Amino acid sequence: MSNRLSLSAILLFLFFSASSAQHNVRTERISGSAGDVLEDNPVGKLKVYVYELPSKYNKKLLQKDPRCLTHMFAAEIFMHRFLLSSPVRTLNPDEADWFYAPIYPTCDLTPTGLPLPFKSPRMMRSAIQLISSNWPYWNKTEGADHFFVVPHDFGACFHYQEEKAIERGILPLLQRATLVQTFGQRNHVCLDQGSITIPPFAPPQKMHAHLIPPDVPRSIFVYFRGLFYDVNNDPEGGYYARGARAAVWENFKNNPLFDISTDHPTTYYEDMQRSIFCLCPLGWAPWSPRLVEAVVFGCIPVIIADDIVLPFADAIPWEEIGVFVAEKDVPELDTILTSIPTEVILRKQRLLANPSMKQAMLFPQPAQPGDAFHQILNGLARKLPHDASVYLKAGEKVLNWTAGPVGDLKPW
Amino acid sequence: MKLSALHQSYLNRRRSPLDSSVDAPSKSFLAVFWLVLHCLCCLISLLLGFRFSRLVFFFLVSTPTTNLYSPPFRPNLPPPRIDLTPSNATTAEVKTSSSRVVVGRHGILIRPWPHPDPVEVMKAHRIIERVQREQKAVFGAGGKGSRTVIAVTPTYVRTFQALHLNGVMHSLMLVPYDVVWIVVEAGGVSNETASIIGKSGVRVIHVGFDQRMPNTWEDRGKVEVLMRLRALRVVKEEKLDGVVMFADDSNMHSMEFFDEIQNVKWFGAVSVGILAHSGNAEEMVMSMDKRREMVDEVEERSSLPVQGPACNATDKLIGWHVFNTLPYAGKSAVYIDDVAAVLPQKLEWCGFVLNSRILWDEAESKPEWVKEFGLLNENEGVESPLSLLNDPSMVEPLGSCGRQVLLWWLRVEARADSKFPPGWVIDPPLEITVAAKRTPWPDVPPEPPTKKKDQMSLSQGNNNVVVIPKQQQQQQQQQQQRSSKVRKPKRRSKRNKHEAKPTDTTTQVSSSTKHHQERN
Numbered sequence: 001m002s003n004r005l006s007l008s009a010i011l012l013f014l015f016f017s018a019s020s021a022q023h024n025v026r027t028e029r030i031s032g033s034a035g036d037v038l039e040d041n042p043v044g045k046l047k048v049y050v051y052e053l054p055s056k057y058n059k060k061l062l063q064k065d066p067r068c069l070t071h072m073f074a075a076e077i078f079m080h081r082f083l084l085s086s087p088v089r090t091l092n093p094d095e096a097d098w099f100y101a102p103i104y105p106t107c108d109l110t111p112t113g114l115p116l117p118f119k120s121p122r123m124m125r126s127a128i129q130l131i132s133s134n135w136p137y138w139n140k141t142e143g144a145d146h147f148f149v150v151p152h153d154f155g156a157c158f159h160y161q162e163e164k165a166i167e168r169g170i171l172p173l174l175q176r177a178t179l180v181q182t183f184g185q186r187n188h189v190c191l192d193q194g195s196i197t198i199p200p201f202a203p204p205q206k207m208h209a210h211l212i213p214p215d216v217p218r219s220i221f222v223y224f225r226g227l228f229y230d231v232n233n234d235p236e237g238g239y240y241a242r243g244a245r246a247a248v249w250e251n252f253k254n255n256p257l258f259d260i261s262t263d264h265p266t267t268y269y270e271d272m273q274r275s276i277f278c279l280c281p282l283g284w285a286p287w288s289p290r291l292v293e294a295v296v297f298g299c300i301p302v303i304i305a306d307d308i309v310l311p312f313a314d315a316i317p318w319e320e321i322g323v324f325v326a327e328k329d330v331p332e333l334d335t336i337l338t339s340i341p342t343e344v345i346l347r348k349q350r351l352l353a354n355p356s357m358k359q360a361m362l363f364p365q366p367a368q369p370g371d372a373f374h375q376i377l378n379g380l381a382r383k384l385p386h387d388a389s390v391y392l393k394a395g396e397k398v399l400n401w402t403a404g405p406v407g408d409l410k411p412w
Numbered sequence: 413m414k415l416s417a418l419h420q421s422y423l424n425r426r427r428s429p430l431d432s433s434v435d436a437p438s439k440s441f442l443a444v445f446w447l448v449l450h451c452l453c454c455l456i457s458l459l460l461g462f463r464f465s466r467l468v469f470f471f472l473v474s475t476p477t478t479n480l481y482s483p484p485f486r487p488n489l490p491p492p493r494i495d496l497t498p499s500n501a502t503t504a505e506v507k508t509s510s511s512r513v514v515v516g517r518h519g520i521l522i523r524p525w526p527h528p529d530p531v532e533v534m535k536a537h538r539i540i541e542r543v544q545r546e547q548k549a550v551f552g553a554g555g556k557g558s559r560t561v562i563a564v565t566p567t568y569v570r571t572f573q574a575l576h577l578n579g580v581m582h583s584l585m586l587v588p589y590d591v592v593w594i595v596v597e598a599g600g601v602s603n604e605t606a607s608i609i610g611k612s613g614v615r616v617i618h619v620g621f622d623q624r625m626p627n628t629w630e631d632r633g634k635v636e637v638l639m640r641l642r643a644l645r646v647v648k649e650e651k652l653d654g655v656v657m658f659a660d661d662s663n664m665h666s667m668e669f670f671d672e673i674q675n676v677k678w679f680g681a682v683s684v685g686i687l688a689h690s691g692n693a694e695e696m697v698m699s700m701d702k703r704r705e706m707v708d709e710v711e712e713r714s715s716l717p718v719q720g721p722a723c724n725a726t727d728k729l730i731g732w733h734v735f736n737t738l739p740y741a742g743k744s745a746v747y748i749d750d751v752a753a754v755l756p757q758k759l760e761w762c763g764f765v766l767n768s769r770i771l772w773d774e775a776e777s778k779p780e781w782v783k784e785f786g787l788l789n790e791n792e793g794v795e796s797p798l799s800l801l802n803d804p805s806m807v808e809p810l811g812s813c814g815r816q817v818l819l820w821w822l823r824v825e826a827r828a829d830s831k832f833p834p835g836w837v838i839d840p841p842l843e844i845t846v847a848a849k850r851t852p853w854p855d856v857p858p859e860p861p862t863k864k865k866d867q868m869s870l871s872q873g874n875n876n877v878v879v880i881p882k883q884q885q886q887q888q889q890q891q892q893q894r895s896s897k898v899r900k901p902k903r904r905s906k907r908n909k910h911e912a913k914p915t916d917t918t919t920q921v922s923s924s925t926k927h928h929q930e931r932n
Contacts, residue, residue, distance in 0.1 A: 307513050339535070
């Protein structure tokens with residue numbers, strides 16, 4: 001055990017020195033305890049046991065619809081693949097710190113490609129029943145040392161509509177487990193205290209294929225492409241994005257500094273690299289892949305989503321990197337952005353240029369050091385060691401297996 | 413993530429079983445009433461084009477402080493749904509500890525004047541410009557590893573100096589790296605040269621050289637070498653750091669040349685295109701033909717007007733391409749204003765670039781194959797920069813081993829007796845104006861000019877007036893004579909007597925001078 005520790009310490013030291021040597025003079029390291037955490041190597045800090053679930057929970061879903069690999073919820077699939085071949089994986093469940101059940105709850109797609117969350121609670125429930133009956137580890141802690149990846153709109157609330165999601169709340173069976181989700185909003189039912197927020201999946205090869213030379217001058221001041229009104233579901237406006245996107249449109253459609261429209265240009269990635277600010281307003285949910293794209297392309301993200309919790313918020317100092325604008329301040333967006341001092345803007349750009357920052361937002365295949373997979377493991381490692389209260393005494397039951405809407409209790 | 417119509421319909425279908433249909437007859441009456449009201453509202457909304465029921469609720473429920481610019485109001489109205497069942501009257505408030513973020517319909521905030529503010533637009537443009545400058549500094553040509561270009565130019569005051577020096581100056585101004593321009597002037601520092609190079613905007617070191625420039629090409633070459641060595645001494649004394657290149661003032665450089673010389677480690681050589689221009693077109697053609705004949709007889713090598721490093725197949729320096737002067741034997745220019753081909757030296761200085769540290773005193777980082785510059789004896793006859801080296805084989809060939817021609821060598825000078833106005837400013841005005849042969853208005857006397865510049869207006873239309881300045885002033889008796897044709901004077905002349913004389917295009921005094929003489 002001791003030589004394993006020393007080995008890992010040496011690995012860590014080498015990793016640290018190697019990565020710090022690579023740093024360009026001009027990119028800034030996110031200094032301080034928060035930023036350095038990005039380069040932590042989780043290997044040796046935790047052990048994860050991957051349950052062997054029947055393929056109807058994972059592989060069969062993927063076979064039915066391979067689009068699950070490319071949509072923005074693909075993190076659940078890639079996390080499974082990463083863990084299967086990762087050095088943190090252990091085949092001995094008794095020495096595992098964390099347990100992972102490979103379920104793909106967001107892989108039930110409509111013909112147009114949107115995931116239907118209606119069966120996901122039942123699928124989760126059935127999987128947990130399987131785990132708790134076949135292995136003793138669930139009952140030991142009632143899931144407190146288990147983690148699940150739930151990248152859907154509102155996480156484990158399993159609904160695309162916010163009110164419905166709030167009504168449902170987090171699936172009761174998952175109340176003690178750690179949830180790895182993309183959704184994050186403070187004081188929201190669907191964000192549990194111990195959850196780990198992750199970035200949504202954005203295809204790294206596609207983004208890297210559209211890189212342009214960094215000396216192309218950034219000539220667009222503010223850039224945004226996307227919907228402002230969702231005419232299908234919210235024709236009057238005011239509901240979609242809490243009216244924030246509509247406010248952006250109404251206030252700045254005539255402003256030449258704002259390059260905003262609903263187009264789908266083929267040069268979307270290139271245009272982001274030619275912009276200084278990229279708007280990342282909320283939509284039906286506060287998160288979007290725009291944040292990942294903005295970080296990868298060096299465009300300062302302007303986040304318009306009240307109380308949002310951004311990915312890896314405990315490791316990445318988002319205040320120093322992005323600009324946060326309250327939804328009520330949207331009409332003054334141009335004043336806010338032009339009154340940011342240029343040194344601050346340049347500093348943010350330097351922080352964004354840091355390659356470890358970009359790497360932490362991506363899910364590359366195969367996994368690379370410092371990427372989002374490793375940040376998730378780092379987050380899990382930071383929660384160790386488990387509190388003693390996590391372990392239940394024999395026979396003690398905390399979870400209510402019959403809680404939740406009636407429809408959820410049906411077998412899957 | 414987004415709802416779609418499919419979801420919506422799915423929802424409705426899912427919700428309808430939840431609608432508890434009821435049994436009491438009073439309830440059925442209520443249901444019918446709601447249905448009728450609902451249909452009525454639908455029809456009215458169809459007419460109006462929007463859901464006016466929202467407005468009704470708004471006016472009934474809202475407080476009087478709300479104004480029409482949709483301020484942030486949170487009526488907590490139920491979400492838009494077709495069926496008005498009682499269950500959706502509950503507002504979706506967040507249950508946990510006070511969150512100010514509410515789900516539901518929000519107002520779209522529009523400020524009273526949603527148009528750009530010019531002050532902010534200017535601020536934004538300044539931000540953009542600053543960001544671009546930073547990008548250029550970090551990633552662009554001025555990024556890491558870009559070395560200062562130290563350009564050495566020997567020059568002297570003559571007619572074509574402005575032509576040549578402006579060309580070099582503009583090339584240097586376009587260089588994306590830092591530039592230090594050392595201009596060595598034969599005959600001492602003069603205002604003429606200083607006024608030209610003062611407009612460059614780059615750092616200039618103007619050095620005077622006490623000898624006057626001789627008027628044969630051979631001697632001129634020798635003096636230029638001495639001037640260049642003088643400039644290199646400046647580099648040594650000031651400890652300038654960068655890449656030294658020799659920008660002769662009549663040469664033409666490509667921008668790629670400056671990018672390429674950044675790669676030199678100690679001493680590099682590039683290929684120079686030689687433009688041996690004679691000024692006599694026929695002779696040029698003849699010499700080219702002759703060269704072609706020669707080429708057929710002799711091997712084809714060095715028929716290219718290029719001077720530079722020669723490499724073997726593995727890109728190692730094996731020798732030098734030298735300009736073939738045989739076709740010009742005996743016919744090359746000797747004096748500077750000869751109308752004949754001007755030939756270059758064996759190896760022109762402009763084809764070589766060196767790291768300025770070669771010239772510095774301390775010998776620590778210098779390679780051993782470099783001579784100590786401080787000990788160089790100029791009187792021994794330094795012909796080419798290779799004399800600065802102990803081992804000429806250590807020269808680095810640049811521009812893909814000499815295959816790219818990155819600059820062109822040219823020597824063009826005006827006639828020995830050519831004169832030009834100092835500073836190229838016409839003051840005092842030119843003495844001689846020569847009229848062209850045909851003018852439409854031969855007898856029209858010139859308008860009395862209001863200012864000096866109006867002199868040019870005299871030569872209007874197809875009047876090509878050739879102006880030759882003369883050293884001494886001609887006197888007042890000369891009269892204006894225009895065309896060579898004898899024409900009847902149509903109008904009375906204002907001040908001059910017209911003499912219809914057949915003229916040739918030789919010197920005549922213009923009335924303009926006369927006017928000026930009168931004025932002066």
